[in-house]
Amino acid sequence: MTSEQLAWKIRRHGIEMTHISQGSHIGAILSVADIIAVLYNDIANVDPANPIMSNRDRIILSKGHAGAAIYAALAERGFFKVEELKTHYADGSRLSGHVSHKGIPGVEFSTGSLGHGLSVGAGMAYGAKKDNKQHKVFVICGDGECDEGAVWEAALVANHYKLNNLVAVIDHNKMQSLDFCENTITLSPFADKWKAFGWNVIDIDGHDHEALRDAFIKAKESIDKPTVIIANTTKGKGISFMENDILWHYRFPHEGEEYDSAVAELRAQMPEGITDMYEAREYFKEVAATKEAEEQ
Amino acid sequence: MRDTFVRTLIDIAKQDKNVHLITGDLGFGVLKPFWEQLPDQFTNAGIAEQNMTSFAAGLALQGKTVFTYSIGNFPTLRCLEQIRNDCAYHNANVKIVCVGGGFVYGSLGMSHHATEDLAIMRALPDVTVLAPGDLVEAECATRAIYRYNGTCYLRLGRGGERRIHKKIDDFQIGKAIKIKNGEGVAIFSTGAIFDEVVDAIQSMEEHSINPALYTFPTVKPIDRAVIEECAERYDLIVTVEEHNIIGGFGSAVSEVLAELPRPRARILRIGLDDKYSSIVGSQKYLRDVYGMSAEKIAEEVQGILSA
Numbered sequence: 001m002t003s004e005q006l007a008w009k010i011r012r013h014g015i016e017m018t019h020i021s022q023g024s025h026i027g028a029i030l031s032v033a034d035i036i037a038v039l040y041n042d043i044a045n046v047d048p049a050n051p052i053m054s055n056r057d058r059i060i061l062s063k064g065h066a067g068a069a070i071y072a073a074l075a076e077r078g079f080f081k082v083e084e085l086k087t088h089y090a091d092g093s094r095l096s097g098h099v100s101h102k103g104i105p106g107v108e109f110s111t112g113s114l115g116h117g118l119s120v121g122a123g124m125a126y127g128a129k130k131d132n133k134q135h136k137v138f139v140i141c142g143d144g145e146c147d148e149g150a151v152w153e154a155a156l157v158a159n160h161y162k163l164n165n166l167v168a169v170i171d172h173n174k175m176q177s178l179d180f181c182e183n184t185i186t187l188s189p190f191a192d193k194w195k196a197f198g199w200n201v202i203d204i205d206g207h208d209h210e211a212l213r214d215a216f217i218k219a220k221e222s223i224d225k226p227t228v229i230i231a232n233t234t235k236g237k238g239i240s241f242m243e244n245d246i247l248w249h250y251r252f253p254h255e256g257e258e259y260d261s262a263v264a265e266l267r268a269q270m271p272e273g274i275t276d277m278y279e280a281r282e283y284f285k286e287v288a289a290t291k292e293a294e295e296q
Numbered sequence: 297m298r299d300t301f302v303r304t305l306i307d308i309a310k311q312d313k314n315v316h317l318i319t320g321d322l323g324f325g326v327l328k329p330f331w332e333q334l335p336d337q338f339t340n341a342g343i344a345e346q347n348m349t350s351f352a353a354g355l356a357l358q359g360k361t362v363f364t365y366s367i368g369n370f371p372t373l374r375c376l377e378q379i380r381n382d383c384a385y386h387n388a389n390v391k392i393v394c395v396g397g398g399f400v401y402g403s404l405g406m407s408h409h410a411t412e413d414l415a416i417m418r419a420l421p422d423v424t425v426l427a428p429g430d431l432v433e434a435e436c437a438t439r440a441i442y443r444y445n446g447t448c449y450l451r452l453g454r455g456g457e458r459r460i461h462k463k464i465d466d467f468q469i470g471k472a473i474k475i476k477n478g479e480g481v482a483i484f485s486t487g488a489i490f491d492e493v494v495d496a497i498q499s500m501e502e503h504s505i506n507p508a509l510y511t512f513p514t515v516k517p518i519d520r521a522v523i524e525e526c527a528e529r530y531d532l533i534v535t536v537e538e539h540n541i542i543g544g545f546g547s548a549v550s551e552v553l554a555e556l557p558r559p560r561a562r563i564l565r566i567g568l569d570d571k572y573s574s575i576v577g578s579q580k581y582l583r584d585v586y587g588m589s590a591e592k593i594a595e596e597v598q599g600i601l602s603a
Contacts, residue, residue, distance in 0.1 A: 122354060127355040156347075
């Protein structure tokens with residue numbers, strides 16, 4: 001599988017999962033999909049046959065609300081059955097809306113409350129250095145998440161202890177829960193803030209897989225600094241009517257035009273060599289239809 | 297008590313290179329022996345308890361046994377969610393150590409009074425809560441949480457506590473320690489207030505009251521068996537803690553008692569009466585103001601017995 005194919009599948013699962021579950025955060029799932037696809041497909045040393053091998057790279061999704069993207073990537077990489085994705089949000093499921101590690105092979109850490117992941121990652125990176133372990137720690141944060149003071153506590157500590165094995169990726173989609181970041185709490189000059197905190201800063205197009213791969217490789221080569229990859233992204237990326245519209249932070253693609261258009265748009269962008277996993281799965285639409293009928 | 301803790305931890309950490317101590321920039325003069333002798337096993341995380349606690353969880357998940365150290369409410373309330381989500385939910389091997397439970401820092405003001413920590417830590421699933429009563433218990437508790445796999449909270453006094461036990465042969469997390477049997481009344485004590493309780497009992501004995509005495513170095517899991525046994529054997533159980541009366545040790549004992557069939561002992565909880573103290577004073581002074589000095593404990597128990 002290529003990272004482009006995996007990214008497409010993450011987006012396709014994301015639409016289906018939020019549609020069935022009537023769950024939130026499709027905008028964030030679409031914006032972070034490329035970062036996660038490149039990381040799991042091409043960069044991180046992770047093994048579905050041995051999810052807890054000691055030299056695995058650690059990946060923490062600090063913006064836990066985009067957890068569906070991690071679940072989708074892990075399922076597609078063979079950590080658990082793709083079928084299980086349909087249980088996202090459901091009664092009795094282990095796939096909670098915000099990413100949880102309990103019983104789920106491949107999830108390194110549970111998050112959901114913002115501003116925890118980078119500190120945890122810093123602790124992991126510090127421990128790895130103490131023991132001369134070679135693995136890396138990747139932490140994916142949101143830009144709105146950087147309102148949290150603890151992010152900057154972690155930024156201070158990671159610089160102080162020269163955690164060059166720590167890589168933060170900011171899914172910089174410029175939007176948060178209620179509005180654009182700049183209308184909420186000003187983050188700019190964003191890259192300069194990280195530079196001032198002593199970090200190695202790489203500013204890229206977060207949907208460009210080549211740029212992401214290059215950035216991760218450069219980050220791994222950092223000698224004495226932690227690296228932050230500021231991945232400039234678009235919230236809702238790939239579905240025209242979801243892009244840059246705050247509505248899609250919480251709204252799920254409803255049955256009918258929203259869902260149909262989203263799927264149609266994605267199908268038009270489908271990379272070669274894969275088919276739509278849901279083409280033959282009328283099950284998913286049936287579930288959603290039943291749910292709507294029950295509500296009416 | 298804090299010196300006992302540090303001495304014990306140095307002893308443990310010398311044997312086990314995986315033991316790591318992180319401070320939130322506190323412990324001047326106290327932690328120095330640790331960082332001098334074991335610099336590679338020591339980290340100052342700065343004045344940033346939220347990061348310290350998540351960082352500790354991350355470090356623990358890399359295989360370390362991590363002790364976080366601070367005073368008052370800083371290692372607990374300041375970073376409560378980090379304890380809940382990052383340590384407890386992940387069963388991270390993090391031991392949260394607070395120096396200054398209760399009114400240890402009485403003169404420093406309300407910000408430094410740790411008087412709700414037991415209640416709040418106790419409410420978190422997968423957090424084991426210990427509050428040793430003297431120097432012997434402090435050493436045993438430090439060793440016990442080191443051996444225990446999971447998140448623990450250790451509430452310490454500061455300095456000046458006594459060695460009340462000669463020794464403890466079989467210290468176990470979750471087990472109360474019987475000091476003596478008595479008649480009619482059993483007193484349960486947790487944490488450094490044990491000092492006052494011992495003195496209160498002495499004065500009660502002079503007035504022909506002979507209470508049983510138990511110390512509870514573990515607040516969670518609470519020793520149900522001892523509570524059940526005493527509920528049957530005595531008419532009155534008195535709990536004493538240097539902590540708010542709501543949610544702490546007295547509440548933990550009450551929860552067990554309330555579920556027992558009658559006849560059973562009634563309960564008297566001695567502690568801080570759901571207040572913040574704006575009064576300044578030494579620990580000794582504030583204990584007296586809020587009814588937890590030896591004298592006030594004795595008076596209250598005598599009062600209820602003669603009523």
